[in-house]
Amino acid sequence: MSTKRFSKIVGSGSYIPTVQVKNEHFLNHDFFEPNGKKIETPNEEIIEKFKDITGITERKYAATDQQNSDLAYIAASRALESSGIDKESLDYILVAHNFGDVKPDSTLTNQLPCLAAKVKNLLQIENPQTVAYDILFGCPGWIQAMIQANYFIKSGDAKRVMVIGAETLSRVCDPHDRDSMIYADGAGATILEACEAEEESGILSHAMRTDTKNEAFFLRADVSDNIDFEGNSNNLFIKMHGHKIYEYVISNVPQLVKESIEKAGLGLNDIKKVLIHQANEKMDEAIAKRLFRLYGERKVPEDIMPMIIKKMGNNSVATVPILYDMIAKGELEGHEFETGDNLIFASVGAGMSINAFVYKV
Incomplete structure (x- = not known):
């Protein structure tokens, strides 16, 4: 071989x-x-x-x-x-x-x-x-x-x-x-x-998409909500349409994650952990529920989606690699990786863009 x-x-x-x-x-x-x-x-x-x-x-x-x-x-x-x-x-x-x-x-x-x-x-x-x-x-x-x-x-x-x-x-x-x-x-x-x-491991597959026709400015840079803020003349801040982002995310992220799993020739039961970008705990819980329902499953395992948002907040591009590093080094209680485990890495954000890859430890 x-x-x-x-x-x-x-x-x-x-x-x-x-x-x-x-x-x-x-x-x-x-x-x-x-x-x-x-x-x-x-x-x-x-x-x-x-x-x-x-x-x-x-x-x-x-x-x-x-x-x-x-x-x-x-x-x-x-x-x-x-x-x-x-x-x-x-x-x-x-x-x-x-x-x-x-x-x-x-x-x-x-x-x-x-x-x-x-x-x-x-x-x-x-x-x-x-x-x-x-x-x-x-x-x-x-x-x-x-x-x-x-x-x-x-x-x-x-x-x-x-x-x-x-x-x-x-x-x-x-x-x-x-x-x-x-x-x-x-x-x-x-x-x-x-x-x-002979047997492939590491990154097995990936999927990605970008939606801009109506979604490009769900996240944007703009002046302060306080029109009298003294820094408005030379500062732009990160702004978002939270409800629109929520609807976009729960409608599209689960399907893209499923696509990446299928590209790897795997099923949902083959996945040990879902390492996902974290900006809103309830939104991530909704993503997990919808992903499992795409496979006809009603119950989401409690330990499949490790969460660190409670103490970390949303640190954007840093969230997923921090999460991986913490688990890899045994620093996140109740979570670990073993050789042969299949992981999903997924994120969504400004663009709007979504991506995911399947990784075999």
Whole structure:
């Protein structure tokens, strides 16, 4: 039997910022509707409703002396350490993000040079053949970079690719928008390596889609909901149509995840874990229910979809690689991977875009 070339994760690392921001932090905020009208509902009620819907009780922010590239570098360093490989042997460094480096006192983004180049510089990699570039694909950016890395490896163009997801959403959220309570910071990294064996493992299949006719601006950049906010003249904040996003997600994500499972020649019962982007706990629970109903199943196993949103918030492209790293290193109670397990990695976000891949440990 001939051998097959496939992509295997040989190292992972993550960085969870140390600044803890609990829901009580928002008690003194003045919240406004998108039309500029001040919300008169007491903040205690707003925060309690927010927690009931999203599951979030706290989130982590980067320290004031850190930028996104710093978070990415720490996660990358930890991935290299866990893999034991020579950093000079990397063929590519791919960094997924949405806003580049953003200082604490401004929403101005800095993407020159690209974050991947900054990470390569911080790692002090001398090899000019280690090509470094960024990917902008909304919250699904890290998964999209993994899909690209898999293509590089399977084509024979690369042997080792580092894939990083890093974001500081706390720097681009409107302090007068209730949705600002969702956002958080963090970074996760993995190293994919080419392997050859008779039985394929690693990334088995993927699926992806982008819908823009009516959905392109469900997530967008815009001025503060407070029309008198003094920073409106030179700041744009992340904004979203939450209800429209929810409807889009539960209508399309389960079907795309099913497509990726079918492409791998597997059934739902073959899947051990679903590692999914987390912005809203109830939304992810709805995704799981609809996925199982597509297979005629009514009961969703309690441990199939590990959740970290309660303490992490939504850290965008960093969520899924952080989740993987935590489980791989035994840091998430009640969850583990074993050789031969089939995992689903999935995400959805600005674009609107959805993607997923099936991975055999």
